[in-house]
Amino acid sequence: MIDEILLDTEDRMGKAVEATQNDFASIRTGRANPAMFTSLMVDYYGAPTPLQQLATINIPEARTVLISPFDRNAVNEIIHAIRESDLGVNPNDDGKVIRVILPALTEDRRKEYVKQAKTRAEEGRIAVRAIRRKSKDQIETLKKDGEIGEDEAERAEKALEATTKEYVDMVDAALASKEAELLTV
Numbered sequence: 001m002i003d004e005i006l007l008d009t010e011d012r013m014g015k016a017v018e019a020t021q022n023d024f025a026s027i028r029t030g031r032a033n034p035a036m037f038t039s040l041m042v043d044y045y046g047a048p049t050p051l052q053q054l055a056t057i058n059i060p061e062a063r064t065v066l067i068s069p070f071d072r073n074a075v076n077e078i079i080h081a082i083r084e085s086d087l088g089v090n091p092n093d094d095g096k097v098i099r100v101i102l103p104a105l106t107e108d109r110r111k112e113y114v115k116q117a118k119t120r121a122e123e124g125r126i127a128v129r130a131i132r133r134k135s136k137d138q139i140e141t142l143k144k145d146g147e148i149g150e151d152e153a154e155r156a157e158k159a160l161e162a163t164t165k166e167y168v169d170m171v172d173a174a175l176a177s178k179e180a181e182l183l184t185v
Contacts, residue, residue, distance in 0.1 A: 001142060002156045009135040009160065013128050013167040020124030020171050024178045027113050027120070028087060030105050032059045037067075042081040044074055054078060055098075067091070067098040105182075113182050121175040125168050132164040 025035035034057040041048040051057070055069040055078060067082075069075050075093055082091045082100065088109070091100045105113070136157060143153040 002139065002148060002152065005135055005138050006156065006159055006163065009131055010163055010167075012131045013163065016124060016127040016131060017167055017170045017174070019127070020120060021174050023120040023124070024117060024174055027117055027178065027182070028102070028105075029113070029181050030102075030184070031062050032065045032100075032102055034059060034065075036087060037065075037082075040081055040085055042074065042077050044077055051078065051081065063102040063104075065100040065102070067100065068096070069098065110182050114179055117175060117178045117182065121171050124171040124174075128164060128167045128171065132160060135160055 022035070022038075025033065026038055028036050037051050037057055040051040042051055042054055043049075044054060051067070054071065054074050055067045058066040058068070060066055067078065069078055075098065078098060079091045079093060082089065082098070089100050089102055091098045093099075139148075139153050139156050139160070142148045143150065148156075
């Protein structure tokens, strides 16, 4: 029973770390990255639609993004969604594709993105700790019901703490990597 709880905990913590890393990917760095556009929703015939469902996104150069819409009628909506986003870019329509050239990041903008990354890392740590709390409650319930002994519960809680530390360290490592990427000019 305890093994199942610990395995489920590791699985859920792994997903929390993965979600945090995906959040980091959406933070703009000096280089173009298709993940910047993952959360972008386009008003397509009255329905909010993810950009990936409306166009292909290519990165031909370090600071250039080419967006090729499947439907030429959606070009204006895509351009509007990109302009309204917090990416700070100005897309251009050249007839066949939408070209987005990323301006170089200023020092202030870089620091702002680092703050954003730290906030998302803290959200990831909070998610991992919330998973730990639920698992700890499950172990306490088993102990109260007499399904496991006191020693067994204590060992399980120690294992749970070690797992939590491991996954919080993963979030911290991802944050350090993203910070280094953001501060590299």
